Amino acid sequence: MTLLELIRRIQATRIVTPAQERQINELLWQRSLSATEYQAMQELVTAIIAGDIQVISQIQRFGSKKKLGNNRLQLV
Numbered sequence: 001m002t003l004l005e006l007i008r009r010i011q012a013t014r015i016v017t018p019a020q021e022r023q024i025n026e027l028l029w030q031r032s033l034s035a036t037e038y039q040a041m042q043e044l045v046t047a048i049i050a051g052d053i054q055v056i057s058q059i060q061r062f063g064s065k066k067k068l069g070n071n072r073l074q075l076v
Contacts, residue, residue, distance in 0.1 A: 003027045007040045011047070016055045 001009075006023055010016050033041065047053040 003033070003037050004040055007044050010044060010053060014053050016048070016053060016057075018057045021055070021057060 001023065003024070006020060006027070010020060044053065048055060
């Protein structure tokens with residue numbers, strides 16, 4: 001799966017799983033990003049920060065019992 005395909009799948013489901021996090025990490029270390037891939041990564045990060053896309057590992061790590069929704073990610 002390419003980086004763009006992975007990002008599009010995440011955008012469609014609005015959830016990033018730990019496996020997808022690992023895939024992104026591996027893909028980012030393999031080579032430089034194209035302009036299109038860079039833009040897609042910017043969109044993904046912006047959506048995560050805005051709370052539009054949930055990162056499952058964060059929910060598991062911090063033990064949140066809240067239902068996925070419009071909760072904003074808070075950086076401390």
